[in-house]
Amino acid sequence: MCSNKENILDQVTNGIKKDSGLSEAETNFEFKFSSQPTLENLSEELLDFCKQRNWQQYHTPRNLLLALVGEVGELSEIFQWKGEVPVGLGSSFNEKEREHLEQELSDVFIYLIRLSQACKVDLPKAVEAKIEHNKQKYPVEKCFGQSKKYHEYN
Template identity: 35%
Template sequence: MDDLTTRVRAFAEERDWQQFHTPKNLVMALAGEVGELVAEFQWLTPEQAAAVMDDPAAGARVRAEVGDVMIYLTRLADVLGIDLEEAALTKLAEVAARYPADEVRGSADKR
């Protein structure tokens, strides 16, 4: 993650874009990219969605949108001073405590 963060930061700095990379702008850009990712799956059946990477053209579009989402999320975390990996691991531990595997296996019920 550190290498990606450094590279994304350098990319913005080389273009003098950091002035535009406010948390609000980055969140809005991230939401837009997530929307573009959602559009790739809109109207697909569950089976088609599961096999989307089998289609070279669709797979390339999905891969590109996931890349965009990751770049904006990485940049947002950097600007806010959030360790992305630590945040994800902390959240995973919280969810694991809330949903013990032996109690929720096979259930989609919320707690």
């Protein structure tokens, strides 16, 4: 390890290793989402899906929130009893389980988009603002390599 960048990477990796017991390969986050469809594309499609079925009457904020929580429960069941799972899932998930995971993550995302629509929250803008807020709350120089709650730092 000679450069500063390598040094930081090493510290991050070791930090993850120490907490999760996973190796460097198992904590490799290199991954990119597709650029299409956009959030706006999905948002429009979901609104159409709902209108075509005359389901606006059911897609109220409270109902959508309950549906979202239900889907989070279904997502959790997939991981239940598996113990720690590496980033990328490794050999912990077979093809069928991976497909199931894709479906449950999608259900959660779909209801999150619908709930945001029903609450008229501009989700990408809100997330961007929240990330900025998190940066202020968790400054790198205070939090580097530690995962404590913000009020536990001095």
